[in-house]
Amino acid sequence: MHARRGDRLALALAAGLGLGALLLALIDPRAAFTGYMGACVPFAAIPAGAFCLMAMMTLIPGAWGEELRLTCEAGSLLALPALAAFTPVMLASPFIYPWAHEPPASPFQAIWLGPVPFAIRTVLWFALLWFASREVRSRRRTRAVSAAGLVLFPILGSLAAIDWLMALDLKFASSAFGLQILILSVGLAFAVLLLFRLCSGSAPYRPGVLGGLLLALLLMWAYIQSLTFFISWSAGLPDGAAWYLRRTGGWAMASVAFGLLGGVPLLMLMLTRFRNSPLWLARLCTAVIAGKLVEFAWFAVPGTGVLGIAAYTLALAAFSLLATIGLSIALRRRVDARRPA
Numbered sequence: 001m002h003a004r005r006g007d008r009l010a011l012a013l014a015a016g017l018g019l020g021a022l023l024l025a026l027i028d029p030r031a032a033f034t035g036y037m038g039a040c041v042p043f044a045a046i047p048a049g050a051f052c053l054m055a056m057m058t059l060i061p062g063a064w065g066e067e068l069r070l071t072c073e074a075g076s077l078l079a080l081p082a083l084a085a086f087t088p089v090m091l092a093s094p095f096i097y098p099w100a101h102e103p104p105a106s107p108f109q110a111i112w113l114g115p116v117p118f119a120i121r122t123v124l125w126f127a128l129l130w131f132a133s134r135e136v137r138s139r140r141r142t143r144a145v146s147a148a149g150l151v152l153f154p155i156l157g158s159l160a161a162i163d164w165l166m167a168l169d170l171k172f173a174s175s176a177f178g179l180q181i182l183i184l185s186v187g188l189a190f191a192v193l194l195l196f197r198l199c200s201g202s203a204p205y206r207p208g209v210l211g212g213l214l215l216a217l218l219l220m221w222a223y224i225q226s227l228t229f230f231i232s233w234s235a236g237l238p239d240g241a242a243w244y245l246r247r248t249g250g251w252a253m254a255s256v257a258f259g260l261l262g263g264v265p266l267l268m269l270m271l272t273r274f275r276n277s278p279l280w281l282a283r284l285c286t287a288v289i290a291g292k293l294v295e296f297a298w299f300a301v302p303g304t305g306v307l308g309i310a311a312y313t314l315a316l317a318a319f320s321l322l323a324t325i326g327l328s329i330a331l332r333r334r335v336d337a338r339r340p341a
Contacts, residue, residue, distance in 0.1 A: 007325045014325070017318035021311040022088055025095070031304035033092040034168070035311025038300030040089055041164055041181075042188055042293055043319035044082040044126075046327075049189020050075030051133045052153055055146035058136060064213055067204045071197045074330035075189065076133035081326055083126035085319065089164075090119040097167050105170075118163060125160045128152075157182045165299050172243040176228045181299070183224050187217040188292040195285035196327050203278045211275030211284075218266040218288070246302050254298045261291025 021039070024032035050072045057065030057072070094100035099113035111117070135145040158178020166177045174180075194210055204210060229244070247255065265284040274280045293316060301308045 007329060010321050010325050014318040014321035017314050017321070018085075021314035021318065024307055024311045024314075025092070028305075028307045029092065029095040031308040032311040033089065033095045034304050035301055035308040035313075036315045037089045037096055037164065038297055038308075038312045039315035039319055040082070040085050041300065042185070042296045042316070043078075043085055043323060045185035046189050046192055046323055047076050047079040047082055047129060047133065048153075048157060049186040050078075050193060051129055051136070051149065052186055053190065053193070054133065054136045055149045055153075058142050058146040059150070062209070063206045064209045067206060067210055068193060068197055070331060071193045071327075073133075073137050074327050074333075075193050075196075076129075076137065077330040077333075078323065078326050079126050079130040079133060081322060083123065083130075085322075086122055086126070090115070090122055093118050098170050099167060102170060113167070121159065121163055125156060128156065154179065154182060157185070161185075168300065169243060174228055174231070176224065176231070180224050180228050183217070183221050184292060184295060187221050188289065188296075190214060190217055191285045191288040191292065192323065193327075195282055195289065196324075196331075198278050198282045198285070200328075200331065207278050207281055208272065208276040211269055211281050214281070214285070214288070215266065215269035215275070218262055218269070221262060222266060247298060251298060251302050254294050258291040258295040258298065261287045261294070 018036075021032065021036045024035075053068065053072045054076060057069055089096070093115045097113075097118075099109070100115070104110040104113060132145055132149045136142055136149075158181075161178045161181035165181060166172060166174070191214065194214065197204065197210075265287050268274045268280075268284060274284065297309070297312050301312050304311075
């Protein structure tokens with residue numbers, strides 16, 4: 001199935017916006033490429049979160065899986081577009097990461113940190129994600145792949161999060177950082193896929209189940225985010241405190257924004273009225289998505305100035321269009337594949 005004319009126009013616009021973000025590198029390569037990378041990470045969260053949810057559906061069957069299976073299968077097909085989006089990041093990694101200019105602190109860092117190891121690990125992450133998702137979609141060795149995938153997902157996903165985001169500051173270290181980004185990524189992916197499900201086709205039969213899962217993910221996000229803040233802010237960890245101090249000033253307003261955009265839906269979803277309403281679920285998903293995107297910027301962009309924010313915004317608009325069109329095309333393909341010949 002080929003993209004429709006409207007889809008092709010949207011894809012062309014997305015390509016133009018992404019190119020615009022990269023062209024800002026002519027002014028300041030570090031700021032532009034860092035902002036672009038920051039927008040790549042939430043885009044990559046969709047196929048990663050979709051695979052995680054598909055694996056859980058296989059091992060923990062229930063009503064929620066029946067409602068979201070096709071949408072998650074469509075989301076997992078974005079793994080290769082996400083890898084393509086990361087290609088400029090891999091090529092421009094010496095402009096983004098301080099390990100390209102600072103001497104390694106240990107022999108391990110000399111081997112682990114560098115443009116080639118960074119690119120190899122990034123490609124392997126998306127390749128494994130694509131392979132595992134394909135196996136689950138095709139119903140081959142589904143339980144074995146799902147079980148192995150859920151064991152490896154937090155390990156490999158944490159390494160990717162450290163590579164992409166924590167490595168922006170070599171002095172900052174947090175054992176919970178990978179888990180923090182994974183919870184953020186899965187929460188964003190679930191909100192995106194649930195919103196897409198609510199806006200396409202018939203209303204779900206059991207919206208309360210899906211609303212309950214969104215509530216659970218928001219509770220996990222709030223717990224991990226607050227825990228890492230209190231640990232890193234303690235007086236015994238000055239580098240962690242310095243990392244948060246760089247996110248004061250204008251970025252403090254961003255933290256308030258994503259806190260409210262996640263916290264208010266969390267409180268509202270505790271009420272049955274909102275969990276059982278498809279309309280309210282769509283509104284709350286929109287708020288959660290907006291909050292997560294601000295939060296990803298809060299992790300990646302501080303220190304890059306206005307140009308980094310501009311690059312993040314342009315690239316984010318490009319990937320939002322690409323995700324919308326990609327999910328639409330992929331869902332049509334999954335529906336067609338399920339129809340009897």
